[in-house]
Amino acid sequence: xANAVQIRDIPxxxxxxxxxxxWVYSRTDKGRLQFxxxxxxxxxxxxxxxxxxxEPRVFESVQALTQESSVVITGVVRQxxxxxxxxxxxxxxxxxxxxxxxxxxYPIQPKEHGIDFLMDNRHLWLxxxxxxxxxxxxxxxxRAIRDWLDGHGFINMDTPILTxxxxxxxxxxxxxxxxxxxxxxxxxxxxxxxxxxxxxxRVYCFGPTFRAEKSKTRRHLxxxxxxxxxxxxxxxxxxxxxxxxxxxxxxxxxxxxxxxxLAILERDTSQLERVAPPxxxxxxxxxxxxxxxxxxxxxxxxxREQLQIEWGDDFGSPHETELTRQFDKPVFVYGYPSRAKxxxxxxxPGRPEISKSVDLLAPEGYGEIVxxxxxxxxxxxxxRRLVEWNLPQEAxxxxxxxRRYGSVPHSGFGLGVERTVTWICGIxxxxxxxxxxxxxxxVYP
Ligand code: 4AD
Ligand code: MG
Numbered sequence: 001x002a003n004a005v006q007i008r009d010i011p012x013x014x015x016x017x018x019x020x021x022x023w024v025y026s027r028t029d030k031g032r033l034q035f036x037x038x039x040x041x042x043x044x045x046x047x048x049x050x051x052x053x054x055e056p057r058v059f060e061s062v063q064a065l066t067q068e069s070s071v072v073i074t075g076v077v078r079q080x081x082x083x084x085x086x087x088x089x090x091x092x093x094x095x096x097x098x099x100x101x102x103x104x105x106y107p108i109q110p111k112e113h114g115i116d117f118l119m120d121n122r123h124l125w126l127x128x129x130x131x132x133x134x135x136x137x138x139x140x141x142x143r144a145i146r147d148w149l150d151g152h153g154f155i156n157m158d159t160p161i162l163t164x165x166x167x168x169x170x171x172x173x174x175x176x177x178x179x180x181x182x183x184x185x186x187x188x189x190x191x192x193x194x195x196x197x198x199x200x201x202r203v204y205c206f207g208p209t210f211r212a213e214k215s216k217t218r219r220h221l222x223x224x225x226x227x228x229x230x231x232x233x234x235x236x237x238x239x240x241x242x243x244x245x246x247x248x249x250x251x252x253x254x255x256x257x258x259x260x261x262l263a264i265l266e267r268d269t270s271q272l273e274r275v276a277p278p279x280x281x282x283x284x285x286x287x288x289x290x291x292x293x294x295x296x297x298x299x300x301x302x303x304r305e306q307l308q309i310e311w312g313d314d315f316g317s318p319h320e321t322e323l324t325r326q327f328d329k330p331v332f333v334y335g336y337p338s339r340a341k342x343x344x345x346x347x348x349p350g351r352p353e354i355s356k357s358v359d360l361l362a363p364e365g366y367g368e369i370v371x372x373x374x375x376x377x378x379x380x381x382x383x384r385r386l387v388e389w390n391l392p393q394e395a396x397x398x399x400x401x402x403r404r405y406g407s408v409p410h411s412g413f414g415l416g417v418e419r420t421v422t423w424i425c426g427i428x429x430x431x432x433x434x435x436x437x438x439x440x441x442x443v444y445p
Contacts (some may be wrong), residue, residue: 002074007043010090012314013077020073020092022046023127024065024103026110027031036060036094037085038073044129045085047073047092054095061099067109068127069102084130086260111204122436123445133261134432137254138421145227146254147413148246149204154229155198159189159205163286165395168342169190172211175224185210189398190412193230194375197410198402204229216440218429219317219367219420223438230412235357236374240332243360243370244277247330247415251275254424267426274439283330284354287315287323294322314340315359320367327363334358344382346374346409358413364421372413379403 002017010018022040032051037044049062065071075092083091083272102279108124118125120213125131150156166173167188189205196203200389206227213220229242251272254262262269280314282290288311295307306318312335315323336350338355360370376382382403386393431437435436 005032007038007040007045008087010043010045010077011087012212014079014090015077017074017076017095019091020047022071022073024067024069024071025129027065031065034059037063038071039127039129039132043086045090045092045187045218046083047075047093047094049094049097053093055096058097059082064102065099067106068103070103072098080318080442082317083084086122086264088260092138110391111123115132115413119431120444126435129425131265131432132419132427133264134427136261137258137425138417138433140254140258140415141250141421141424145206147253149227149229154202154204155200157193157200157203157205158190158207160184161186161207166391168211172213174210174212187211188226188414189228190198190230193228193412194399194402196405197230197232200233205435216439217317221290221430221434221439225417225434226414228412228414230410231412232408235409235412236334236358238347239372239374239413240281240343241277243332243372243413244279247360247370248276251424262425265425265427271328272424275330279330279332280327281334283335284333285335287333287406289328291319312337312339314343317367320361321365324363324365324367330363330369331361332358333361341373343385343391344373344375344427346376362419362423364423364426366419369419369423370413370415372411373410376408376409377403377407379407
């Protein structure tokens, strides 16, 4: 019997007989010829069944194959430039087919379905080529993140998911009953990372984070994955240098390793090729001036309305979208008003109303993918902030300790995996970038 091979490895087997184990993605009946698109999780390949090259019972069983039937196929790998598939340019001349199961009528047909239907069938929708391509890119993003950080002296430290206090504002906390006391699902691992840097210097945590986001947007999930590097003896400028190296590495890893997936998604990769340090840096104040100029130029009432913003407010999606359209690379916006951001951010020297914060906005209208800052290192200032933000000091005593014993300037950031994958894939909505998205209206399947 031939060796079982994976479709992604097929180019190495030209001229040889192989065995594929997978599912029928589609079947085209041309009488004496049957074309099967077969997928096995690693790729898609066309399998050609010619009546006179297989036993009659095999040909009959092929004629009965429905979409998503599971099969074991034997055949010889041929190179053919026109053959569709991933990797492209190869097909299988079939000699035998063993049917594992004839699938029942599959709910997802090669036609347009509504998004609610697809989301209800997310467990099946994952098999579609487009979803497969997006999630392959995601897996590469995850690995590129770890590779870069591990290779640059950051140690992976896991931070808790059940936590006693808020990190990113009390309005989006998910509360759980922790043996009669409230505990909250982590919004961020940052505060624990700040403890970890005093033991390890440079660290990162990487895991799911939870926010009870009540807004229904294409940029928000209630459960999303975030990687959060944190570094001791690091200021805001150094942080931006780390971010631009890091993000460029992620993008270029996808370009080199996921070219065929990006092609399936019809991504214009020339936009991504440009992503290289240095990224432009503008202040919040300058961003506001640019937005005012865009408003003044716009003849569209809606645009003028949407772009309205007072000094002191954080940006919404429309502001970020317009700003990023002015740059052909990701752009840093730094120096946000302190009251628009979290309690732990270091004030700007000489301008306490703004913070040493920085967001990285992805181009082509995508907007914020990274949020970060220098952290307050002075214990007294931090206590004042807890009071101003109405946060319970008891819950933060351990965090205050970090400022009491060898405090140093330090900084960190959080990169949202789903927003990054949405941008790299060039798609509209981040719900497709995680296998089972959790949103305001959805915890099924
Ligand atoms: O800007 P955020 O809220 O920053 C923090 O959580 C900091 N504690 C990070 C740090 O400095 N260690 O979130 C960081 C990133 C955002 O830029 C965005 O990419 C993503 O996390 N994010 C979300 N992604 C999907 N759905 C949501 N509801 C998200 N909220 C934030
Ligand atoms: Mg943010």
